[in-house]
Amino acid sequence: MHLESALLDAHLCNSAPKLTPNGFNQSNPNLKNRGKLPQFFFASDRAAPRIRATFANPRVKNFHYCNVRTSETSQCGFVGDRASRSDKILARSLPSTVNAGAMADLYTFIRGGPLVEKTVEVSEDNIGEWLECGSRVCRLLGFDEHLLTPEQKARVFHYYAPVYLWCQRQLSHHRDKFQHDGHSHIPPLVIGVSAPQGSGKTTLVYTLDHLFNVAGRKAASISIDDFYLTRADQAKLAAENAGNALLELRGNAGSHDLAFGTDTLKTLCSLVEKGTKAKVPRYDKSAYNGLGDRADPSTWPEIEGPLEVIFLEGWMLGFKPLPDDTVKSIDPQLESVNRNLESYYDAWEKFIGSWIVIEVDEPHWVYKWRLQAEIAMREEGKPGMSDEQIADFVSRYMPAYKAYLPPMYSDGPCGSKPEHTLVVKIDEHRNPLS
Known part of the structure; x- marks a missing residue:
């Protein structure tokens, strides 16, 4: 499952952009993300296990992809969104190093939550909401986003x-x-x-x-x-x-x-x-x-x-x-x-x-x-x-x-x-x- 294999921990890393309440990137005010969150880039999963991601900004010419199995990262040129929606995966802008195993673990952890079925299912369309919500809760409660204890992670x-x-x-x-x-x-x-x-x-x-x-x-x-x-x-x-x-x-x-x-x-x-x-x-x-x-x-x-x-x-x-x-x-x-x-x-x-x-x-x-x-x-x-x-x-x-x-x-x-x-x-x- 490609989405499970490569999603989440990138959001909770130091390279994740800090957002103002109106959704703009504080670290680069010229990069105005559309909507409340940075846009996700969709890349064809036919190229799996590489995960390709970038901000939805035409000025971004290069981005990193990550080998899900080895967690090795490389750089490649901009790839257009040519695949059909059913043939796409969702990924965040990845840092130069990322632990793909941790991403898979966190995605699995969220999907296994006791409230998911009665609240909001995790999907390609709403994973950004889950990530941004989790990051904001961590900042509010003073949790270290990168070193969450099991209790904090569950909370x-x-x-x-x-x-x-x-x-x-x-x-x-x-x-x-x-x-x-x-x-x-x-x-x-x-x-x-x-x-x-x-x-x-x-x-x-x-x-x-x-x-x-x-x-x-x-x-x-x-x-x-x-x-x-x-x-x-x-x-x-x-x-x-x-x-x-x-x-x-x-x-x-x-x-x-x-x-x-x-x-x-x-x-x-x-x-x-x-x-x-x-x-x-x-x-x-x-x-x-x-x-x-x-x-x-x-x-x-x-x-x-x-x-x-x-x-x-x-x-x-x-x-x-x-x-x-x-x-x-x-x-x-x-x-x-x-x-x-x-x-x-x-x-x-x-x-x-x-x-x-x-x-x-x-x-x-x-x-x-x-x-x-x-x-x-x-x-x-x-x-x-x-x-x-x-x-x-x-x-x-x-x-x-x-x-x-x-x-x-x-x-x-x-x-x-x-x-x-x-x-x-x-x-x-x-x-x-x-």
Whole structure:
């Protein structure tokens, strides 16, 4: 398989051109690549095992080819694109030395990813997207592109890249639908991300947000945590539900300012024209020794339209109310939470057009994940909860996980459609399984 034999590692080498968000080559501004990526050159695979490549630039007169079996490189003259498409292979501009075996290994690795079949298949037409996405993720997260550990390699090419490419397709479907209906201003697609605490959803959303923005498609992200009640209102809620540990602290349904969240989402969805601006609220979890409070509005980031994507993430996003007898059998205190949950769909979830659900086998992993997050917060010099406080805090979420996760995993989030829902199952180390 010639494509498998000679594609990918060239993109992740030092000679790979650095691209600005508009797709131009920073190292040579005169070489303006067509589209968002340097163009691929197609050469006939009848000449295999030599891989011929160049930028799609008529001024380029010479390029290198690589012997797939020996990894030896030579130079040859420019060869026109005479072969039929079915008789072509896709290759990047190759450096003077390239490890063809590594290219084949990486291509095979990507194709074997657990999310490929349910997101975007790897092909000649989209391999450039995979490569550029992987490179951008590495730069964002500080990974050495040339010396990826197995864990980093999996995180980039088995997780973040396929999820991003799936989101791209969802956005295209969303925009096509509104354009077909004749809308002059297309509202942003709201993508809901539902995942247990500590499962990595914040990093995932941060990465997706970044990838869209560097691709020139404005994105914004917000968490349902940003809609928590103020500390004063949370104290009032606890007093009104004295004896109910599930509503004593922030977290469960009822501890959010639904109207505030609705207004925020409406405002963000209205940013469809250039020059429109809005501030995005933030919640400070380190305030009051970890009890939390809404951050001062002066610290909220400001975003400018037109927005194309909004990521809304939360640990309980998409939970559906259940019969009272069901929740009472799990924990009698959950009955009040279940009643509160009835208002969440109309408040927030009706805005969501596509869903990403992070599925876990064991909700008790949240204890360890939450502890890791608090330790990181302390290392940054921020006040946080003690280990004992963390155990107590997380225990207040467990009844909801036990009640609402199974039906969401089996039936999908509240209001979701299967064709617009991506379920990613992860292990205890946050690596994707399926």
